[in-house]
Amino acid sequence: MPVPCWKNTVPSLREFQTRFVTSLFDDDPPGEELAMGIQENGLSATRRLAIYRNNLLASLTESLGDTYPAIRALVGDDFFRMLARRYVRKHPSRSGDLHAFGEQFESFLAGVDEAASLPWISDLARLEWLYHLVFHAAEETPLDVAALACIEESDHDRVVLRLHPASALTWSRFPLTDIWRLGIHGDEGSATVDLDAGPAYVLIARRKLEMTFQSLLPAEYAFVEAMTAGRALVDCAAAAFEVDGEFALGAFLGRQFALGNITGAELADRD
């Protein structure tokens, strides 16, 4: 049987897939070639493609909203849908695992003109992304403070403490966790937040199954930041003292062990 001449113009699978996905991200009707490959059968190719376009937008909007529930609640569903629509086009999903979707929301929001009146929104996006990462991070058994007693005094200067992997650090000039609570709990708590009540230094932590925000002082933040960089305990302490000469190292360390924040103590090699 002779192959009809149009058969030569039927796109290969690769070309078809490229055209199909391009059309899903395009608000204009699909091109003739793509329309040709879709059986209309009572409903136009444009309409049929629109179903996939709507599914794509709806599922990615829902995914983004699941990762950023406080922002969604604070800006409202309509505004959030508008943000998601733009975000999906600017930063499409790059993984079959939807947990990876939404990482650039913080930087994206910083460039949204309509959100300029919400100066805290990028910081809140960072908090929610880190919350999402911590929620899914690995579990590890906290170290008992007694383990430190086994370390020889001559080795104290090269002790490196390991922060629980389900931890993330952030700060903002705004009272970030108050804003987050307002979004998540709405009217249950205080319905307003004093935006001048910042700044906030926060360790987002999951201990066992519970997500918590640990509020830090600036010197404590400097300490934990140095710890996340893998620096030795003495260097972490020095970073904290630089911020606050009165930093109470012993009490702070005791609290870190009690909170389960420390999961390991190793000795760094001598230089």
Added chain:
Amino acid sequence: MSSRDAIANPIPADAGIGLRGDHYRRVDAERPNVAFLEVHSENYFGRGGVPHYYLERLGTRYPLSFHGVGLSLGSTDPLDENHLDRLRELEQAYRPALVSEHLSWSSVGGVFTNDLLPLPLTLESLDHFSRRVDHVQSRLGRRLLVENPSTYLELTDSRIDETEFLNTLAARTGCGILLDVNNVFVCATNHDFDANAYIEAIDADSVAEIHLAGHVENRFDGGTILIDSHNRPVCDAVWKLYRHALAYVGPRPTLVEWDSDLPALDELLDHAAHARALLEEHRAVAA
């Protein structure tokens, strides 16, 4: 049940439910009488926390089924080996009784739609899809089930019936078929074919699991399209088609899928109980 089914199916031909985060606590506390729990594999791609805590606990009490939605098997992009690595780690950690994916694609050029897109059913795509299933099965060291998807358009380029495509794929690669009865119903309505005939044409021996779900009806000027929404009860027509599947394919592990607008656990269990009743009724008639 043939001896081949007994080997291929460590889950009995009984009803299971999808395990979703909102139901973790109650399922863990009440241990409802269902044959298995099915999860979306990608929901466990994280390393720890609440999802793994409950899956570890429940995985010791129930057979598990890992249902993937993100592998993009039909894509012409290279398979995402990191995705496959993580799936393999999970497979080894939890030893699920079933692992499944879809006859679809969801990405090209590195951009993911995270949706199940329609594949032109051609000799080219059959070769391509077969190679991908071979690769996944060899990496996982086990059989994969491939599910018939819901589609909202047909491609003039398609030259092979979906049943023939799936049957040939199963014969070539040794993969199983996950027969989604709701998707058959949705496609039969959307593309105007006989749903019963589809069920009769599928290779019964290859079918290792059955899915049931709810769908919604979208009306356009002059036309109606069914959307596989997983957000409502299984309708009577799909239950009827399920009975037809039991008659032609035989009893298989059956899952009631419900992913959005999740109902209370009791309603989900009622659905599983109904599937179980139909399985028992089938056995009584067959005996």
